[in-house]
Amino acid sequence: MEQFEKYVSSATLREENESIKQYQNTVGLACPACDQPFDDMVVCKDEHTSLNQTIPLDICTGVEDGKPVLFTHKP
Numbered sequence: 001m002e003q004f005e006k007y008v009s010s011a012t013l014r015e016e017n018e019s020i021k022q023y024q025n026t027v028g029l030a031c032p033a034c035d036q037p038f039d040d041m042v043v044c045k046d047e048h049t050s051l052n053q054t055i056p057l058d059i060c061t062g063v064e065d066g067k068p069v070l071f072t073h074k075p
């Protein structure tokens with residue numbers, strides 16, 4: 001994902017735990033999959049990760065360095 005470094009440097013890190021890093025898109029970055037601004041970017045630290053959603057979200061996906069990256073959109 002060529003924009004990944006820009007996302008990491010522009011978005012705001014909100015949460016990090018052993019399985020994910022979650023960045024909030026506070027600057028209106030466009031999602032690489034659908035070109036709409038996303039709400040959060042979730043970088044998974046392992047190839048396989050389980051996530052629990054607390055609210056329904058539309059999700060786009062990417063891959064960075066072999067790891068899944070999720071882009072969430074509130075419907």
Ligand SMILES: [Zn+2]
Nearest residue numbers: 031033034060
């Ligand atoms: Zn998207």
